[in-house]
Amino acid sequence: MERLRVACARGPVLVGPLELGLLLHQPGAGQAVEADHFLVVLEVDDDTVLMHDPQGYPYATLPIAAFVESWRGELISYLKRPFAMRSAFARRIQVSPAEALRRSLPGALAWLAGRADVSVSPGTLGQAQAAERTAELVEQGRLDPQVRDLMRAFAVRVGARRLNDLASCLRSLNLREGAAIAAGQARIVGGLQLPIVTGDDTALAAGLRELAPTYERLRAVLT
Numbered sequence: 001m002e003r004l005r006v007a008c009a010r011g012p013v014l015v016g017p018l019e020l021g022l023l024l025h026q027p028g029a030g031q032a033v034e035a036d037h038f039l040v041v042l043e044v045d046d047d048t049v050l051m052h053d054p055q056g057y058p059y060a061t062l063p064i065a066a067f068v069e070s071w072r073g074e075l076i077s078y079l080k081r082p083f084a085m086r087s088a089f090a091r092r093i094q095v096s097p098a099e100a101l102r103r104s105l106p107g108a109l110a111w112l113a114g115r116a117d118v119s120v121s122p123g124t125l126g127q128a129q130a131a132e133r134t135a136e137l138v139e140q141g142r143l144d145p146q147v148r149d150l151m152r153a154f155a156v157r158v159g160a161r162r163l164n165d166l167a168s169c170l171r172s173l174n175l176r177e178g179a180a181i182a183a184g185q186a187r188i189v190g191g192l193q194l195p196i197v198t199g200d201d202t203a204l205a206a207g208l209r210e211l212a213p214t215y216e217r218l219r220a221v222l223t
Contacts, residue, residue: 019074
């Protein structure tokens with residue numbers, strides 16, 4: 001914690017991944033759920049960590065011991081060393097928002113196409129395959145309850161928000177066809193919230209299957 005305390009004296013510190021389920025300022029927390037999370041630490045005193053949590057908790061606090069338990073991230077599969085953080089950020093070159101977005105497109109397209117140069121856990125799926133497989137699990141009554149809870153409380157709303165942000169970014173670059181597809185994806189994902197809460201698995205699976213082919217459409221128009 002001393003390293004984090006010293007870093008905070010120079011400015012905000014990006015901390016993570018942390019174990020989302022052990023962030024006790026969030027309702028329902030208290031058990032590790034193997035979900036990663038990132039937040040910004042503003043200050044560390046003798047007993048307490050002060051932070052901005054982008055999940056909707058500005059100026060949240062945690063006792064140091066509780067924060068450390070989450071920060072250790074023992075169940076986060078890709079974490080090589082615990083207590084990861086980034087600090088002392090410095091601007092090296094001036095880049096406009098539009099240029100930054102344009103430079104990020106090749107990397108984004110590589111992820112959208114399914115990168116083969118990055119190691120992932122066995123069985124990991126992305127894009128259309130993930131949507132189709134999730135729909136299958138829903139239809140078979142085999143969707144993991146923890147996954148269902150994560151979708152209900154977090155994944156659907158954040159997914160819809162991020163897709164809507166993507167549409168805005170693409171529109172700002174005059175990539176209107178891609179923006180329209182992303183906006184449509186946002187509506188599909190946002191439309192999953194009621195079915196996941198009410199247990200309407202027929203509608204949930206149908207929405208996931210509607211979403212699946214849109215990833216390839218997006219990749220095709222942006223390539």
